[in-house]
Amino acid sequence: MANIDEKLQKIARDLLESKEVSLIIGYTGGSHPQRMRPVFITKPEDVGRLSFNRHSVQDLAVFLKKQEVKKFGRIGIVVKGCDEKALNVLMQEYQVSRENIKIIGVECNGVIRQDLADKGETDLSENTVYDKCLMCGEHTPILHDYLIECADPQISMSGDIKPFAKIEELDSMSSEEKDVFWEKEFDKCIKCYACRQACPLCYCSRCIVEKNVPQWIDTNFGKIGNAQWNLIRAYHLAGRCIGCGECERACPVNIPLMLINGKMARSIHDLFGYKSGLDVDAKPVFGVFSESDFNDFIK
Amino acid sequence: MEDKKEELAKTSGDNDPRIIAFVCNWCTYSGADLAGTSRMKYADNVRVIKLPCSGRIDPMFIVEAFKKGAKGVLISGCHPGDCHYISGNYHSRRKYAIFRNLLGFLGVDLNRVEFSWVSASEGNKWVHIINEFTDKIKSLKNGSNDIFKK
Numbered sequence: 265m266a267n268i269d270e271k272l273q274k275i276a277r278d279l280l281e282s283k284e285v286s287l288i289i290g291y292t293g294g295s296h297p298q299r300m301r302p303v304f305i306t307k308p309e310d311v312g313r314l315s316f317n318r319h320s321v322q323d324l325a326v327f328l329k330k331q332e333v334k335k336f337g338r339i340g341i342v343v344k345g346c347d348e349k350a351l352n353v354l355m356q357e358y359q360v361s362r363e364n365i366k367i368i369g370v371e372c373n374g375v376i377r378q379d380l381a382d383k384g385e386t387d388l389s390e391n392t393v394y395d396k397c398l399m400c401g402e403h404t405p406i407l408h409d410y411l412i413e414c415a416d417p418q419i420s421m422s423g424d425i426k427p428f429a430k431i432e433e434l435d436s437m438s439s440e441e442k443d444v445f446w447e448k449e450f451d452k453c454i455k456c457y458a459c460r461q462a463c464p465l466c467y468c469s470r471c472i473v474e475k476n477v478p479q480w481i482d483t484n485f486g487k488i489g490n491a492q493w494n495l496i497r498a499y500h501l502a503g504r505c506i507g508c509g510e511c512e513r514a515c516p517v518n519i520p521l522m523l524i525n526g527k528m529a530r531s532i533h534d535l536f537g538y539k540s541g542l543d544v545d546a547k548p549v550f551g552v553f554s555e556s557d558f559n560d561f562i563k
Numbered sequence: 564m565e566d567k568k569e570e571l572a573k574t575s576g577d578n579d580p581r582i583i584a585f586v587c588n589w590c591t592y593s594g595a596d597l598a599g600t601s602r603m604k605y606a607d608n609v610r611v612i613k614l615p616c617s618g619r620i621d622p623m624f625i626v627e628a629f630k631k632g633a634k635g636v637l638i639s640g641c642h643p644g645d646c647h648y649i650s651g652n653y654h655s656r657r658k659y660a661i662f663r664n665l666l667g668f669l670g671v672d673l674n675r676v677e678f679s680w681v682s683a684s685e686g687n688k689w690v691h692i693i694n695e696f697t698d699k700i701k702s703l704k705n706g707s708n709d710i711f712k713k
Contacts, residue, residue, distance in 0.1 A: 434668065443670030472623075480623045488630055488711055495669060499622055502661050524668065531664040536657070553653035555643060558660045563679040563692060 345402035349541025369408030618651030
């Protein structure tokens, strides 16, 4: 573990000293040993704070959308495989340019769920990691300027745990049953928009929910307003969401948002054979079309 | 203004469900116009809202129509290849394939949303689609509950 930190710190020191970047976004120890938090390093003498381990759950790409961070110009960022996919989408959509970003990739074999880590969990196993880690196909970041090898062993899969099994369960339900399920979930929503703030790809300077002429989404937390918000949030991320799971992690009332995002990703893969965040040169799925697209639902 | 919109979309009774049709200016609206000028009869449950192109029909419009009390929503535009703006309908087809899945996943009865391609010469098809869709909506259970029901 210390080995990773040393390598990380050396890369960061070199980058800052050579003035190749003016800011490094990384992880540092948090409020207790099982928590990591983001850290912003601007001086070479501070690089000792940088660290990475199996509790580094946050997707740091989210900070790239912030004006306060953008003004630094050239930025170094520590990313896991999943976080790097968010960078790819941001580059695809011309939100960041490759020249301004130094990607310090860290190989990752899974991060421990924060709710379990808070209870003292430190073992990396299929029962303790996020569902996204079980399905992860990008343990090594796709694009990277520097790569730090993984210290953790690969998770052994018994096959008993099916990631996102709930999606299939919901798919097989009738619309009334689904409605009952989602009504209960959306009822919890307090419209804090943490899901939006935590999302690396929700970068609109003015979100649709804040536009009030006309007011498309009810801002109260009534049944319809909640449903509308969650529906539109998912729709605006369809074909873009890279499945980092930050929305669900940020949600204070634990709405299973990744079920909706996961369902959208599956639909898009089934219908258009597209997976977001894998190819930085690919055109966004809703930016292009094919004459032979799925047409069965149209009379 | 708000009241008017509410009035437009509101379903007065279960036997008289309100259906909102979002149509494109160039094909489906002309098709509906043809049905009208040809004096064809069709169900009067539908209220037509004309937009420049099916690519202009934001999924929010569907949500808004349901929210205001419509029982069914029809989206209709030019046949693939016929779009006045060359590719608007191709883009909307992609959007709606996914949006429809999303609605279904969140528990909206997909019988309440219909999509069609109707050209300017297909007055007959328009009449057929409206009648069929109206019958389908009428046959749905009264209590068809979903996330848009107040």
